[in-house]
Structures are given as structure tokens and as C-alpha cells.
């Protein structure tokens with residue numbers, strides 16, 4: 475049995491024991507400690523932490539969850555790692571992101587759904603009363619949940635676009651995939667009053683409240699959802715720190731959430747927004763190119779060292795990480811699995 479110390483971003487230490495034959499995630503959960511995780515089999519990267527000391531072996535995992543360079547930098551996956559000695563790990567999230575009870579599974583009612591641009595939908599859900607959890611929607615801005623269609627065996631992860639609240643309201647932005655089972659449900663059958671099962675909250679993509687650096691959010695498509703949640707939370711707290719949003723889609727007709735962005739600009743006068751279209755086929759007065767390119771240009775013209783929060787497909791995460799590599803500050807990311 476080895477000792478594992480998980481040091482969180484806000485300086486807390488969470489300790490548990492691990493047998494060499496169990497994964498670090500299983501060992502933590504045996505001690506009723508639930509660090510952020512999702513797929514539990516090395517595919518999503520949600521359970522990624524950095525090993526600072528000790529010996530670890532890793533089961534097979536996907537390169538999308540842990541790149542070679544990330545592994546070389548000491549990053550590892552709790553769901554695949556086995557301790558071979560006492561181990562110290564650094565988590566990229568605060569203690570609040572670690573649960574000390576199993577993940578909630580709750581029933582919710584679909585209250586409204588509407589198109590969000592040409593290729594996404596906006597869903598509003600309402601938690602049903604629950605003897606264990608009450609009605610509140612408790613999560614950290616930036617986290618995601620898995621939505622399940624009861625009886626259909628279909629479960630998909632989507633970031634929450636709204637903020638935590640006592641009323642049990644949740645908003646999601648869902649990209650419609652041509653053949654996706656959940657997308658087909660949304661396109662063909664979904665109607666207000668439907669019941670969905672919500673697994674979560676999950677994930678470690680959360681604001682670093684201890685940092686005073688400006689916050690830059692770089693989002694592709696429905697990767698806007700966690701940034702909306704974080705920025706809405708900043709608006710609720712009247713947070714005055716500098717912030718920028720770089721939001722991009724592929725085609726002009728895919729731009730969505732302008733009303734939500736306008737409301738944020740009214741509530742956060744310091745927020746600067748760059749709307750980006752990669753390949754505009756018609757008149758477009760915003761930035762032409764990707765949000766990573768817009769961010770790189772902005773970075774080249776400033777001495778600011780922002781905390782960069784990036785959410786979207788792997789190519790966007792890579793491009794932002796490369797652009798920020800020249801010492802721009804820290805990069806926090808939430809990667810959407812390739813469709």
C-alpha cells in the first residue's frame with residue numbers, strides 16, 4: 475500500500491492510500507474521494523493531473539487524452555495510473571472540484587429548446603425535486619454533465635452554460651451531429667416536458683479564483699458554453715478584472731448566442747469580444763480566421779499575461795497552447811472529443 479497526496483490548485487492536500495494493482499482513481503474512490511473523471515478508461519483526459527514525485531505505471535490510454543508531450547511533462551491520468559511508490563500529484567483544479575460523495579444522478583424536465591445558429595441547439599432543463607439533493611443546481615462554473623435519455627442507453631457529455639442556482643435551472647448548448655443519437659433525438663422527437671437524467675456535475679475546467687491575471691476565453695462552437703457560465707458568474711459577482719472573449723465558428727450562419735454575449739457586455743463593461751468566422755462566405759465584419767488566430771494576434775499586441783481558458787476541439791486547444799507557449803500565462807483547457 476502506498477501513500478498518495480493530491481495537491482490542489484488552491485493549496486489543499488487530499489491524501490489516500492493506493493494498492494499497486496488498483497488505479498489511482500479507484501483508490502481515491504475507495505476512500506470516498508471523487509476527483510474529476512468521466513470515461514474512466516483513458517479516453518477523455520478529464521482526470522489528468524501532474525505527477526511531481528514517485529513512480530507510476532500507466533495502463534493503455536488514448537493519445538487524445540494524454541499527448542506525448544504532456545506525458546513527458548509529467549502529466550498522467552488517474553484512471554490509468556498505478557502507484558509503484560509513494561506519490562505526490564498536482565491537480566489543475568481547486569479542492570471544490572473534488573467530490574466527497576458519489577456523483578449525483580438526477581431527473582430533470584426539458585423546459586425549452588431552440589436552434590442556436592445553423593448547427594447547434596440551446597436546451598433549458600429544470601431539475602426535479604429530489605429528497606437527497608433538493609432542487610438546487612450545484613456545480614462550478616465551467617463544469618459539464620452527462621445527459622441520458624431514459625431507457626434509450628444514450629448518454630452524452632455537454633458543458634453547462636448557466637450558473638449555479640437554487641432554482642434547479644440548467645442551460646446547455648449542444649452541437650448537432652449528423653448521425654448522433656442524442657442529436658437525432660433533439661432534431662426529431664424532443665419536446666418540452668420530456669424527462670432526462672443528468673449525471674454530474676463533472677470536470678475540472680473551472681475558474682482559478684486565486685489568480686489576479688486577466689481572463690481570456692477562447693472558444694470554438696459550443697465550446698462557448700463553459701465560457702458563458704464563467705463569464706455569467708463573473709457578472710453575478712460584479713467581478714471587475716479584465717476579460718476577453720474570442721468566439722469562433724466555421725460559417726457566418728453558425729454564429730449564435732449574440733443575445734447572451736450582448737447581455738454579458740452590458741453586465742461586464744470591461745469585457746472585450748472578438749467574434750470570429752473561419753470561412754465567411756458572405757459579408758462579415760468580425761474577425762476572419764479562427765479564435766486561436768485572433769487570440770495570437772491580441773497576445774502579440776499586449777504585455778498582459780492572461781490566464782487563458784480554452785474550450786473546443788483538439789485542433790483549437792493545440793493552436794492556443796502553441797500560441798501561448800511563448801510565456802503568455804497559463805492555459806486551462808476543456809477538450810471536446812472529436813465527433
Ligand code: FES
Nearest residue numbers: 512514518519553
Ligand atoms: S476519466 Fe477519462 S481519461 Fe481518465
